[in-house]
Amino acid sequence: MTEPVPTIFLVAAEPSGDAIGGRLMAALSRRLDGRVAFDGIGGERMAAAGLASRVPLSALSLFGVFEVLPQALRILRLVRDTAAAIVAARPAAVVTIDSSGFNFRLARQLRQQGYKGPLIHYVAPQLWAWWRPAKARSLRRWYDRVLALFPFEPEFFRGHGIECRFVGHPAIEEGFGRAPDPTFRARYGIAADAPVLAVLPGSRGSEIKRLLPIFAVAVAELGRRIPGLHVVLPTVPTVADRVEQAVAGWPLPVAIVRAPGDKPAAFAASDAALAASGTVTLELALSGTPFVVGYSVNAATAWLVRRKVRVRYATMVNLLMDRAIAPELLQDDCTPTALVSALLPLLTDPTARAAQRRDLATAIGLLGGGEEAPSERAAAAILELVSAPRS
Structure with a gap:
């Protein structure tokens, strides 16, 4: 008698989680020779791997306590409805990906x-950065296993009684750090000798609304100071149209990069980058692209963060090196004038670029890892629980 095909229910609530989910689904399919079904919530990358998302990803991409509040009732209703759908579907396992708020x-x-099956969270929350012991206790009650991106995280979580497995960072699999694509500049209309700035204002609507106007003023000033400066702006489907409309009036050439496969090439072609805080900073580090972080949230959200944060830096490479190898301009410091001052040396001084590149390479070397791809290690850790007997 043929064994039934297991169903894995995955939930990604924002574009970075969708990219992780797409690679995880492909790895699960390889390990099970295609004998697996998928259900859940995701975006384009997970759809390409075979998921018919129950709701559009754009409905969930929110950030910040006070940015989320206006949508709270709708989100809580979606939480209840998704939980009920999972209980009714009785999947072999549930995998939630990042996006701890949802x-x-x-x-x-x-x-x-009453769900009794395996429940795994992929992308360990950075509780080590916050004074949140109660959240660690909650994780222990809810989850069977947490999958960590950084090698120092399992020890922290095990100290709180949480089963945690290091799998590595998925950005390693996205092609960042490969040899530059010699066709990229020509395909996007950029001269071979033009200075290039990558601008990365985030993947959430709230980030675009708050950061892009600040970035726009900084970029315009850089354009006045650096002849021939060209901007590349990789974006994601959930905000791409909004971003394209916002930059239409910028006073220098802007190439919108919508294809995920062109993102590593865009970074490789860039002399420097202006980036929102988040996963993209590690992607830039893997690419060896010097960058400056600019980030700002609602003032009330920032006040709450300052009360609870226990680390000195917001950017992983700075945390790994325990010093600010990439400038961080946050909240009141995230001004066009400050961003221009931090970016000018990276765009005009080869010595400054080389110094940050050396530091980025050292930081990446501290991440650990191995020969097996992170998504393959994650798939193995999930299937291990699927096959284990449940009490």
Whole structure:
């Protein structure tokens, strides 16, 4: 008698999680010779791997306590509905990917509704950066296993009684750091000798709304100071149209990069980058592209963060090196004048670029890893729980 095909229910609530989910689904399919079904919530990358998302990803890409509040009732309703759908579907396992604000509520609701199957969270929350012991205790109650991106994280979580497995950072698989694509500049209308700045204002609508106007003023000033400066702006489907409209009036050439496969080439072609805080900074580090971080959130959200944060830096490479190898201009410091001052040396001084590149390479070397791809290690850790007997 043929064994039934297992269903894995995956939930990604923003574009970075969608990219992780797409690679994870491909790895699960390889390990199970295609004998696996998928259900859940995701975006274009997960759709390409075979997922028919129950809701559009754009409905969930929010950030910040006070940015989320206006949508709270709708999100809580979606949490309850998703949990009920999972309980009814009885999947072989549930994998929540990053986005702790939505996914931890979903995990709690699942257990309250009686879900007894394996529950795994992929992308360990950075609780080591916050004074949040209660959250660690909650994770222990809800999740069977947490999958960590950084090698120092399992020790922290095990200290709180949470089963944690290091799998590595998925950015390693995205092609960042490969040899530059010799066709990229020509395909996007950029002269071979033009200075290039990558601009990365985030993947959430709230980030675009807050950061892009600040970045626009800084970029315009850089354009006045650096002849021939060209901007490349990789974006994601959830905000691409909005970004393209916003930059239409910029006073220098802007190439919008929508294809995910061209993002590593865009970084490789860039002399420097202006980036929102987040996963993209590690992608830039893997590419060896010097960068400056600019980030700002609602003032009330920032006040809450300052009360709870326990680390000196917001950017992983700075945390790894325990010093600011990449400038961080946050909240009141995130001004066009400050951004221009930090970016000018990286765009005009080869010595400054080389110095940051050396530091970025050292930081990446501290990440650890191995020969097996992170998504393959994650798939193995998930299937290990699927095949284990449940009490």
